[in-house]
Amino acid sequence: MELRVLKYFLAVAREENITKAAEFLHITQPTLSRQLMQLEEELNAQLFIRGKNRIVLTDEGMLLRRRAEEIVDLANKTEKEFLEQDNLVTGEIFIGGGETNAMHILARIIKEFKEEYPQIKYQFYSGNADDIKERLDKGLIDIGLLTEPVDIEKYEFVRLEQKEVWGILAPKDSKLAAKEYATPQDLLKLPLLSTRRTIVQNEIANWFGQDYEQLDIIATYNLIYNAAIMVEEGIGYAICLEKLVNINDETKIRFIPFYPPLLTGTVIVWKKHQIFSPATARFIEKIKHSLKA
Numbered sequence: 001m002e003l004r005v006l007k008y009f010l011a012v013a014r015e016e017n018i019t020k021a022a023e024f025l026h027i028t029q030p031t032l033s034r035q036l037m038q039l040e041e042e043l044n045a046q047l048f049i050r051g052k053n054r055i056v057l058t059d060e061g062m063l064l065r066r067r068a069e070e071i072v073d074l075a076n077k078t079e080k081e082f083l084e085q086d087n088l089v090t091g092e093i094f095i096g097g098g099e100t101n102a103m104h105i106l107a108r109i110i111k112e113f114k115e116e117y118p119q120i121k122y123q124f125y126s127g128n129a130d131d132i133k134e135r136l137d138k139g140l141i142d143i144g145l146l147t148e149p150v151d152i153e154k155y156e157f158v159r160l161e162q163k164e165v166w167g168i169l170a171p172k173d174s175k176l177a178a179k180e181y182a183t184p185q186d187l188l189k190l191p192l193l194s195t196r197r198t199i200v201q202n203e204i205a206n207w208f209g210q211d212y213e214q215l216d217i218i219a220t221y222n223l224i225y226n227a228a229i230m231v232e233e234g235i236g237y238a239i240c241l242e243k244l245v246n247i248n249d250e251t252k253i254r255f256i257p258f259y260p261p262l263l264t265g266t267v268i269v270w271k272k273h274q275i276f277s278p279a280t281a282r283f284i285e286k287i288k289h290s291l292k293a
Contacts, residue, residue: 155270
């Protein structure tokens with residue numbers, strides 16, 4: 001598979017039309033059609049269902065689209081890293097972060113680093129710790145900010161001193177919202193939305209105790225924004241970290257911390273034995289210096 005052909009394939013998948021894709025790519029329609037047929041022959045798979053005015057990806061096509069996007073992204077990132085060799089103070093740094101208040105710490109480091117190297121650009125990706133680790137392993141991002149518990153054996157890391165506080169988002173007009181703390185007993189019989197990460201679910205189960213199986217978990221989520229909307233609309237109560245949702249006098253929800261307290265740490269990580277671009281390497285040194293690693 002050639003990178004050029006994968007880009008052709010992605011253009012067709014995006015446009016859902018051979019003619020429009022050919023115009024976008026500045027090639028003829030017969031040339032594009034021939035390249036796609038050769039790609040299907042090479043993979044021994046049908047990638048498209050061709051209609052009169054629109055083409056749709058098959059299951060095999062959907063799989064190739066995901067893989068092709070990753071390959072093209074990685075190729076673009078690699079090309080940029082080599083272009084950076086001519087000037088050590090330019091380039092891009094790819095950073096992934098979970099939803100955590102510790103992002104403020106990383107943001108302050110970026111702000112200071114930007115003053116030293118104003119020509120460096122940044123690309124940010126948001127997701128939970130599992131998403132970030134997957135992209136780190138594939139080389140799609142350079143640095144990740146992860147909430148614990150998380151397996152960091154294959155990464156270099158700096159652990160932040162700041163701890164994140166677990167609790168629950170509740171509708172402001174609920175009985176629970178009037179309380180200073182939420183205990184395990186308070187959560188029984190409530191419709192709950194919980195994080196999707198199994199390793200975090202286990203931490204919550206240990207905090208809750210032997211009655212954990214009695215909890216009514218009606219849904220799981222990976223990022224809190226949409227879960228908070230579910231709470232606002234009265235669908236349930238979301239187990240989450242503090243300070244991730246903007247709460248003020250106008251909002252319909254309130255955060256109540258757990259008691260006994262349930263705390264979690266955060267780490268900034270990057271792959272071991274990795275050769276980074278000059279920009280990223282300098283930024284890692286900035287992280288170490290700022291956090292005295």
